[in-house]
Amino acid sequence: MKPPSFAYASPSTLAEAVNLLASGNGNAKLISGGQSLMPMLAFRLATPDLLVDLKHLKDLDTITIGDDGVRLGAKVRWCDIENDRRLVRSHPLLAEAIKHVAHYQVRNRGTIGGSLAHADPSAEMPGVALTCDGEMTIVGSGGTRVEKASSFFTGPLQTSLEPDEIVTELHLPAWPATRRWAFREFARRKGDFAMAGVLLFYDLDHRNCAVDAHIGAIGIADCPIRLSAAEAALNGNAVTEDCIAAVAAAAKESIDPPSDIHAPGGYRRALLGTLLARGLQHSTS
Incomplete structure (x- = not known):
């Protein structure tokens, strides 16, 4: 199908760009990489009156690594992350998760700002932002604000963004070199959206027990979620086989995944438990 007609602007x-969005009265859409928006336009799932192209905006495509962590401009593409070898050490969970984003053609065009604003519950970047205590810098008619990922994602393809607001940056806190971590997801075919995915990290205390555990999940709810019951089962314990089994059980008991044409909810629950157990086993090696 062809997309609906719309006006076009390239600020x-x-x-x-903010003024153009505000003038759209809720009927304007941003486009950067366009890897989610263009299919939605073709299927008439989105019918904006105005398309605001960010391609000429400067200073939104940089990756900055400092003592406070990693800062990713909204126009940073997946391939930019893949090609920045600094991130393998500075934020290995991010670097690993991006390998699973769609196909290389999409990774050559898709941007982190687009993924965060699109808020697909199976997408990797929202999961990274939530699990890693990410913060978004957001610019709109009312000025600049910073919002935690924990409140940014509000539902399937829904965020706290106002119609005239733009995500300009994602900040991920500093990553200790000794941190243990893992990323696991399962899709029917490589590049498909995840039927379930797990992101996790934790640090070790002087007793070699897990502390500050963060466990996130994608593909099993209306938006990415933190598995607080699983985190509680992990914190304060040595990461043994018994501990891993208990953490996976706590995760499965705390979720109620939906059923759809791809898999019943019970399958997704079991899949998540398996992915979490395998991720924890990998994190100890």
């Missing part, structure tokens, strides 16, 4: 400044 050269962030302020101009």
Whole structure:
């Protein structure tokens, strides 16, 4: 199908882009990589009156690594992350998760800002942002604000963004070199959206027990979620086989995945438990 008709604008400044969004009265859409929006336009799932292209905006495509962590501009593409070898050490969970994003053609065009704003519950980037205590810098008519990922994602393809707001940056806190971590997801075919996925990390205390455990999941709820019961089962314990079994059991008991054409909810629950157990086993090696 062909997309619906719309007006098109390509601003050269962030302020101009915000003003264009505001003038759209809720019927304007941003486009950067376009890997989610273009199919939605083709299927008439999105019918904006105005398309605001961010391609001429500068200073939104940089990756900055410092003492406070990693800062990713909203126009940073998946391939930019893949090609930045600094991230393998500075944020290995991010680097690993991006390997699973769609196919290389999509990774050559898709952007982190687009993924965060699109908020697909099976997508990797929202899962990374939530699990890693990410914070988004957001610019709109009311000025600039910073919002934690824990409140940014509100439902399937839904966020706290106002119609005139733009995500400009994602900040991920500093990553200790000794941190244990893992990423696991399962899809029917490589590049498909995950039927379930797990992101996790934890640190070790002087007793060699897990502390500050963060366990996130994608593909099993309306938006990415943190598995607080599983985190509680992991914190304060040595990561043994018995501990791993208990953490996986706690995770499965705490979720109620939906059923759809791809898999029943019970399958997704069992799949998540298996992915979590395998991720924890990998994190100890």
